[in-house]
Amino acid sequence: MVRVPLAGMDRVELSQLILMAFLAGNIYGRAVPKRNARKHTIRFSDIATDCNIMKYLLSLVFVFTTTSLFLARAETVIEGVFNLPPAKSGAAASSRYQQKSGAVAAPDAPSAVIYLEGSFQPPISVQSVTNEVRQQGFQFMPSLLPILKGSSVRFPNSDDDYHHVFSYSKVKKFDLGRYRKDEKPDPVIVFDTAGVVKIGCEIHDHMRAVILVLDTPVFTKTDREGKYRLVINNVPDGRYVLKAWADEKNIQQQAVELKEGSKLKVDFSGK
Numbered sequence: 171m172v173r174v175p176l177a178g179m180d181r182v183e184l185s186q187l188i189l190m191a192f193l194a195g196n197i198y199g200r201a202v203p204k205r206n207a208r209k210h211t212i213r214f215s216d217i218a219t220d221c222n223i224m225k226y227l228l229s230l231v232f233v234f235t236t237t238s239l240f241l242a243r244a245e246t247v248i249e250g251v252f253n254l255p256p257a258k259s260g261a262a263a264s265s266r267y268q269q270k271s272g273a274v275a276a277p278d279a280p281s282a283v284i285y286l287e288g289s290f291q292p293p294i295s296v297q298s299v300t301n302e303v304r305q306q307g308f309q310f311m312p313s314l315l316p317i318l319k320g321s322s323v324r325f326p327n328s329d330d331d332y333h334h335v336f337s338y339s340k341v342k343k344f345d346l347g348r349y350r351k352d353e354k355p356d357p358v359i360v361f362d363t364a365g366v367v368k369i370g371c372e373i374h375d376h377m378r379a380v381i382l383v384l385d386t387p388v389f390t391k392t393d394r395e396g397k398y399r400l401v402i403n404n405v406p407d408g409r410y411v412l413k414a415w416a417d418e419k420n421i422q423q424q425a426v427e428l429k430e431g432s433k434l435k436v437d438f439s440g441k
């Protein structure tokens with residue numbers, strides 16, 4: 171972990187300060203000789219001094235920008251594979267609504283959430299992705315969604331039929347009622363307690379999804395092959411617990427030793 175020893179400023183703030191100093195020096199360098207020019211003649215020594223200051227500031231900016239770019243890349247990466255359970259067949263999805271509304275899509279492929287346990291203060295990153303659990307082809311997409319505690323999730327309906335999304339989970343109980351795709355705005359729910367929220371559809375029994383509400387902002391999801399890549403920024407070096415969550419009966423963990431800039435490989439055997 172590299173810290174800038176200047177009144178608790180981070181790298182970005184320090185870069186901004188240097189840039190402001192450079193701009194101020196630049197403006198001063200241009201303004202002073204002009205002002206003198208009205209009253210007196212410009213002395214060569216004035217210009218030479220201003221040029222030297224500017225050169226000095228410019229080289230400072232260069233050094234700090236290059237250093238900041240170099241330091242910013244020193245992220246820690248954990249990569250590996252989670253041995254996922256086999257995908258469920260789409261057979262279970264057949265229902266009387268299938269005949270009515272067309273083919274029911276295959277359920278979303280199994281995946282696992284990989285996260286670094288701990289609450290990192292202040293929040294070290296804010297996810298800019300829109301969290302969404304869509305009803306599409308009479309399935310929830312995705313069927314597993316990890317979010318940071320306090321995040322909101324939209325539940326848009328893309329099907330030409332009603333859905334009725336609900337949760338009886340202790341962490342978050344809600345009932346969105348019946349709604350069609352042309353009903354706007356899309357329903358949105360805020361999840362402010364960490365834990366497992368199981369989502370269902372009152373109309374289509376086979377539709378299942380889980381929202382995993384996490385205390386930690388350091389998480390990712392595996393792909394269909396179980397591969398994952400967790401990028402970690404601004405987390406102090408030390409020992410942590412890396413967790414893998416595939417479902418409530420399939421949670422695994424491993425101790426990891428983090429060091430800024432290092433690359434670790436951690437596999438989970440699965441069940």
Ligand SMILES: [Cu+2]
Pocket residue numbers: 305308332333334371372373374377
């Ligand atoms: Cu439904």
